[in-house]
Amino acid sequence: xxxxxxxxxxxxxxxxxxxxxxxxxxxxxxxxxxxxxxxxxxxxxxxxxxxxxxxxxxxxxxxxxxxxxxxxxxxxxxxxxxxxxxxxxxxxxxxxxxxxxxxxxxxxxxxxxxxxxxxxxxxxxxxxxxxxxxxxxxxxxxxxxxxxxxxxxxxxxxxxxxxxxxxxxxxxxxxxxxxxxxxxxxxxxxxxxxxxxxxxxxxxxxxxxxxxxxxxxxxxxxxxxxxxxxxxxxxxxxxxxxxxxxxxxxxxxxxxxxxxxxxxxxxxxxxxxxxxxxxxxxxxxxxxxxxxxxxxxxxxxxxxxxxxxxxxxxxxxxxxxxxxxxxxxxxxxxxxxxxxxxxxxxxxxxxxxxxxxxxxxx
Amino acid sequence: xxxxxxxxxxxxxxxxxxxxxxxxxxxxxxxxxxxxxxxxxxxxxxxxxxxxxxxxxxxxxxxxxxxxxxxxxx
Numbered sequence: 001x002x003x004x005x006x007x008x009x010x011x012x013x014x015x016x017x018x019x020x021x022x023x024x025x026x027x028x029x030x031x032x033x034x035x036x037x038x039x040x041x042x043x044x045x046x047x048x049x050x051x052x053x054x055x056x057x058x059x060x061x062x063x064x065x066x067x068x069x070x071x072x073x074x075x076x077x078x079x080x081x082x083x084x085x086x087x088x089x090x091x092x093x094x095x096x097x098x099x100x101x102x103x104x105x106x107x108x109x110x111x112x113x114x115x116x117x118x119x120x121x122x123x124x125x126x127x128x129x130x131x132x133x134x135x136x137x138x139x140x141x142x143x144x145x146x147x148x149x150x151x152x153x154x155x156x157x158x159x160x161x162x163x164x165x166x167x168x169x170x171x172x173x174x175x176x177x178x179x180x181x182x183x184x185x186x187x188x189x190x191x192x193x194x195x196x197x198x199x200x201x202x203x204x205x206x207x208x209x210x211x212x213x214x215x216x217x218x219x220x221x222x223x224x225x226x227x228x229x230x231x232x233x234x235x236x237x238x239x240x241x242x243x244x245x246x247x248x249x250x251x252x253x254x255x256x257x258x259x260x261x262x263x264x265x266x267x268x269x270x271x272x273x274x275x276x277x278x279x280x281x282x283x284x285x286x287x288x289x290x291x292x293x294x295x296x297x298x299x300x301x302x303x304x305x306x307x308x309x310x311x312x313x314x315x316x317x318x319x320x321x322x323x324x325x326x327x328x329x330x331x332x333x334x335x336x337x338x339x340x341x342x343x344x345x346x347x348x349x350x351x352x353x354x355x356x357x358x359x360x361x362x
Numbered sequence: 363x364x365x366x367x368x369x370x371x372x373x374x375x376x377x378x379x380x381x382x383x384x385x386x387x388x389x390x391x392x393x394x395x396x397x398x399x400x401x402x403x404x405x406x407x408x409x410x411x412x413x414x415x416x417x418x419x420x421x422x423x424x425x426x427x428x429x430x431x432x433x434x435x436x
Contacts, residue, residue, distance in 0.1 A: 050410075068407070166425070173387075185424070219425060233399060235397070243421075331415075
């Protein structure tokens with residue numbers, strides 16, 4: 001093939017990617033999903049229901065609505081050592097629309113998360129396009145979030161803005177093998193700390209001081225393959241994500257999973273997730289000197305987490321294909337440079353994550 | 363400098379002999395790929411909950427394909 005033909009095809013591909021908002025050539029299926037979720041670990045218990053309904057109109061547009069509740073009872077290590085336990089509820093709403101145009105899908109969504117002292121509003125636009133005979137799906141997306149940051153007894157006193165840019169490619173490699181590559185850049189500006197958290201300098205507690213800007217990058221490679229024999233379905237997957245930002249946090253996430261059908265009604269999933277990160281430049285367990293920025297947020301410290309989980313799904317016979325699922329994950333958090341002030345040893349805790357949900361197609 | 367001039371010429375010469383690959387997995391061969399166990403996002407609410415747990419407790423974020431939702435939960 002001549003170079004001119006190659007150039008023409010590349011040019012057509014670029015046009016399809018950027019001139020025509022485009023994803024999968026089919027709309028998401030109509031469904032209703034109800035979830036009850038529990039997170040219990042490190043003195044924090046967060047529970048609540050969540051609902052999702054998705055319905056298509058005229059086979060060209062799909063509308064969705066979500067409602068999510070987090071009822072939090074917080075007696076975390078920060079709270080019991082430097083403040084008082086509290087309870088609060090976060091409620092989140094989301095509305096979305098997907099529009100099918102030839103081999104492309106354009107998605108728009110708005111989300112709002114509401115807490116007594118923090119309100120976040122997000123607008124997202126995503127586009128994806130099936131190309132190369134349906135073997136390649138290219139996607140791009142953008143979100144902008146605007147947060148109002150408050151403090152109990154003070155009210156809302158500052159703001160934060162977040163810009164997220166994402167792109168991804170999913171490639172069919174064989175009749176049993178898929179791989180995808182995703183990239184996301186996030187820029188933040190505004191109040192990015194917690195008005196309640198304290199840092200430690202020379203053993204004394206002071207209000208934390210966090211930069212007002214942050215910029216991060218993340219790249220994730222994912223591969224999934226069907227390794228089941230004739231008449232059986234067994235899929236295994238592997239994922240790796242590399243993360244880095246200008247606060248000097250570097251993190252690696254490795255995840256493996258398997259899903260297998262047992263008969264026609266039972267589906268079992270298992271997963272193993274390992275995460276490791278290095279601390280932010282200005283993180284200190286107990287700073288030896290005054291610096292412009294200082295934080296003792298353990299989310300910015302050096303630590304590892306390990307999660308082992310399983311999920312079981314039962315499908316009922318009938319026109320709505322009702323599925324009942326239960327999932328459990330045990331998570332371990334092991335901190336290297338965050339001291340439990342009660343014991344003077346590196347802090348660690350285990351957490352339990354439970355999900356019970358029902359899904360129906362209509 | 364010489365390399366800068368030569369590189370495009372060498373690439374053009376090499377690519378001129380290349381054929382653009384044709385899709386090698388036909389639609390009728392994608393039955394197993396269409397199975398839900400091969401797809402991400404088959405349980406959007408459960409995925410969102412799991413992503414939220416990670417986003418509020420870990421320093422890393424992004425490139426997961428799931429929106430964890432903004433919040434002040436740290």
